[in-house]
Amino acid sequence: MEQTQIATDPAAVPSDRRATDSYYDIHLFICTNRRSNSKSCGGNGAERILRHAKRRVQALEDSINLSIRVSSSGCMGRCELGPLLVIYPEGIWYRCSSPQDLDEIINQHVIGGGRVQRLMASF
Numbered sequence: 001m002e003q004t005q006i007a008t009d010p011a012a013v014p015s016d017r018r019a020t021d022s023y024y025d026i027h028l029f030i031c032t033n034r035r036s037n038s039k040s041c042g043g044n045g046a047e048r049i050l051r052h053a054k055r056r057v058q059a060l061e062d063s064i065n066l067s068i069r070v071s072s073s074g075c076m077g078r079c080e081l082g083p084l085l086v087i088y089p090e091g092i093w094y095r096c097s098s099p100q101d102l103d104e105i106i107n108q109h110v111i112g113g114g115r116v117q118r119l120m121a122s123f
């Protein structure tokens, strides 16, 4: 499996990534719901994305000064776009269909505070 290099230099993490009014600085919710009769996140590989996210975030937490949580979620009501993930505190929705997509989101959004425009879900 090809893996994207993740920046782990603490100096590369913007200081404003620290949340002041939330238990976690950053919280990723990945829908793993599975539907039997229609397209769903779980049916499109969301569990693989969730496992990859947990491994990456665990590795990151040892090197950056942010508390990050990855949680599975139930259906978010936009099943046709899945696999979906939402990142708080910003509330940004992403379509994430591969570990490479997830690495890009972690590098640019979670660490860098930016956005991955090509993966953002539009409604």
Ligand code: FES
Pocket (backbone or CB within 6 Å): 031, 032, 033, 034, 035, 039, 040, 041, 042, 074, 075, 076, 077, 078, 079, 080, 082, 084
């Ligand atoms: S199954 Fe993921 S949004 Fe519905």
